[in-house]
Amino acid sequence: MPIGTKKEVVLLSHPVLLPDSNPESSDFSTHLSRAAALLYAFLCGTAVATVYFSQPLLDVIATEFGIGKAVIGTVITATQLCYALGLFFLVPLGDILEPRRLVTWMLLLSSAALSLVAFAPGATVLFLGMGMVGFLAVVAQVLVALAAARSLPGDRGKVIGLMTSGIVIGILLARTFSGTLADLSGWRTVYIVSAAISLIMSISFVLVTPVARRRSSRISYLKLLSSMKDLFLDIPLLRVRAMLAFFIFAAFGTLWSSMVLPLSSPPFSLSHTAIGLFGLAGAAGALAARSAGRLADRGLGQRTTGLALLLLTLSWVPIGLLQKSLWIFVLGVIMLDYAVQAVHVTNQTMILSVRPEARSRLTAGYMIFYSLGSAAGAVAATFVYSRAGWLGVCALGGGISAAAFLFWAATRKTSESVKC
Known part of the structure; x- marks a missing residue:
């Protein structure tokens, strides 16, 4: 076999090792x-x-x-x-x-x-x-x-x-x-x-x-901001995943903004330091973030989303049993945080695969819905707690989570065109 031919075979057998083999990453040499x-x-x-x-x-x-x-x-x-x-x-x-x-x-x-x-x-x-x-x-x-x-x-x-x-x-x-x-x-x-x-x-x-590397096309700053609206109009996947972000972080905000109220009251009367330790359950979210990312890389993003949203809805059952057992409550917190982070990572993986040249704008638009959801959940939770207590908060969180699952099921085909 000629030397040149052998070299070509070696290169073709490992295409991912070539610096420029991925057009989406062509802005960088490594x-x-x-x-x-x-x-x-x-x-x-x-x-x-x-x-x-x-x-x-x-x-x-x-x-x-x-x-x-x-x-x-x-x-x-x-x-x-x-x-x-x-x-x-x-x-x-x-x-x-x-x-x-x-x-x-x-x-x-x-x-x-x-x-x-x-x-x-x-x-x-x-x-x-x-x-x-x-x-x-x-x-x-x-x-x-x-x-x-x-x-x-x-x-x-x-x-x-x-x-x-x-x-x-x-x-x-x-x-x-x-x-x-x-x-x-x-x-x-x-x-x-x-x-x-x-x-x-x-x-x-x-x-x-x-x-x-120098980018071939540039737009003005004002047009850049205006184009975020166009991205939402042109990309159904972004609209769907942004709404899912709103739902899941509204549920997240519902829990974390109001849990201090029952925990600091009788019969628990925990100190703020003790209540802060419940945040350690959030470590499960960090674990979920990595595992969900691997599943998305394997093309299981849709399945991961559905199962995580179902887990999110079910998590409000043990969370609602706070007065019965703190350990059961902690289990519910871990379930909720795991589910939220799994959907969050899957959302980002999917939308950032759509328009490589607009990844920062896609991230910005998506995260705005994240912020709006967190704020809405926090406001709604404190309002509901003052009128319906902890069970009312859990009903609110469960309702938001169920709505997220139903929304995902209704819009699932919109996201199936993205292989993630």
């Missing part, structure tokens, strides 16, 4: 390594955690700045609102700006915002800094789109699952980290340390991320 993926996941977790640092610190912050108890809660509202604004105004930039430069600048600005909070001399600067922290925390979503772009098609679900694991763990540990560090060295230390971590992460990110 694919995402295992080490880089782990760093991205850690970065996602530390970024999202900054949104939740303030929750256990509100009392001490209110005392230091002389802010009323009724007003200090707006710190959380301002941070979450600015996070939603960041989803719309910042995340789509990943489709037109060089991602290495974009993420690096966002991390540097995030470090500056955290420093502003750490050294805030008064309430006005504090609120401004908190808003900036929330606005820039969406760098986690830019990273999800970037990781999807740099991954091989057969590994995309697994990579997105890893990113989601980082986000879940970041949310899970944020309150514990901030509360513990504040007890040791004061609340300002939390933001000083976080600013330093963000700075270190920006340097690490540059070291593991290649510069993307």
